[in-house]
Amino acid sequence: PPVMVVELLFQAACVSLLLSSGHARGYPGRKKPGSFAVERRRVGPHVCFPGSGSGCCPGWMLSPGSGKCTLPLCSFGCGGGSCIAPNLCVCPDGEQGITCPDPPGSCGEYGCDLSCNHGGCQEVARVCPVGFSMAETPNGVRCTDIDECRSGACEGPCVNTEGGFVCQCGSGRELSTDRRSCRDVDECQATPCQHRCENSIGSYRCSCRPGYQLHGNRHSCL
Secondary structure (H helix, E strand, O other): OHHHHHHHHHHHHHHHHHHHOOOOOOOOOOOOHHHHHHHHHHHOOOEOOOOOOOOEOOOEEOOOOOOOOOEEOOOOOOOOOEEEEOOEEEOOOOOEEOOOOOOOOOOHHHOEEEEEEOOEEEEEEOOOOOOEEEEEEOOEEEEEEOOHHHHOOOOOOEEEEOOEEEEOOOOOEEEOOOOOOEEEOOHHHHOOOOOEEEEEOOEEEEEOOOOOOEOOOOOOEO
């Protein structure tokens, strides 16, 4: 029996020596399973070793907030939808697929530029603000203010502004609700006359009851 115990201890020592060697047949040139598991738990999910750059598995990239490989990539872009998994988009209508269809005519009359982010690209409309016209230049798109007053936008006097215009009206008139046309102001509503008031286009006239005459100020009665 003592000889058998010695032999068992010798065999156990050999097995232990073989497993601790970096040249074990089961793992040629690879990390040991134990250290891989520890490093994976330390970095987070979707981590591949050996990796290139960030070390994230294909279809994943580092999230700016956590620094872990938790941000999915959609190679074809999701348009107006969201990337929820590698090459899987959820679209505004609730449908899921590798990409989302663009709404018709989303680029307008000036065409589109390509905007790329997180590995996916989508078309973005090239537009100028309301009240500006767009012109192509060697340095890109240029937006120029439109002088709406040249097109007779106002019934009365017109003042051009950056990106818009303001209409004005003469004495005794005020802007209508459309902010372009003018309408007469009924001055008599403010009771400017002591006795009687007669409104007219752009003005008004005071008069007095019988037995009175109009004062020189054209408002009071004597």
